[in-house]
Amino acid sequence: MGRIAARVRTERERRKWTLAQLADASGVSRAMINRIERGESSPTAVVLGKLSAAFQLSVATLLALAEGSPDDTDGGADVRRQTDAAEWYDPATGYRRRQITSPRFPAEIAEIHLPPGARVPYPAAAFAFIRQVVWVLDGRLTFHDGDTVHELETGDTIELGEPAERVFVNSTDTECRYAVVLTRGTTP
Numbered sequence: 001m002g003r004i005a006a007r008v009r010t011e012r013e014r015r016k017w018t019l020a021q022l023a024d025a026s027g028v029s030r031a032m033i034n035r036i037e038r039g040e041s042s043p044t045a046v047v048l049g050k051l052s053a054a055f056q057l058s059v060a061t062l063l064a065l066a067e068g069s070p071d072d073t074d075g076g077a078d079v080r081r082q083t084d085a086a087e088w089y090d091p092a093t094g095y096r097r098r099q100i101t102s103p104r105f106p107a108e109i110a111e112i113h114l115p116p117g118a119r120v121p122y123p124a125a126a127f128a129f130i131r132q133v134v135w136v137l138d139g140r141l142t143f144h145d146g147d148t149v150h151e152l153e154t155g156d157t158i159e160l161g162e163p164a165e166r167v168f169v170n171s172t173d174t175e176c177r178y179a180v181v182l183t184r185g186t187t188p
Helices: 002-014 019-026 030-037 045-055 059-067
Strands: 087-089 096-099 108-114 119-122 130-138 140-145 148-153 157-159 166-169 176-184
Touching: 002 030, 002 045, 002 059, 019 030, 019 045, 030 045, 045 059, 045 119, 059 096, 059 108, 130 140, 130 148, 140 176, 148 157
Parallel strands: none
Antiparallel strands: 087 096, 096 108, 108 176, 119 166, 130 157, 130 176, 140 148, 140 166
């Protein structure tokens, strides 16, 4: 929690924003941002999506920056052991996110575990600067893309188009595991 707190504060201060300016840009209350920055509250997936959108960063990038991934000093291969990978946990839903690639890799890949009954909505702004593919690895995912609902099974993929409000839902009684692959798009 402390690393995310420090990263949110760093990103806000880097932009010379007040708490009120970040609250306006993100739709997250000043009080909640203040609690997050002081390490008194862990952001939910929804709040993290809103903050990352305000910073014009993907959730994956914000989390990777918070973890302080090491810089590539020799240009060689970078082995990342599963046991060493940082995992982010949403205290509200039980959603778990593990970053697969480092920030310097041209595509961001994350593995998500969505527990039974979990529902994670993201605002359209969270998708404004990225191109994204969702690939269901195990289970079933109900994916709301604006007003359209897609039922995705193991092995199914969906390439996301223009930014829209999106909701990831696991309406089953077993965990759903999926991968998110994204690249930065051109700024609108």
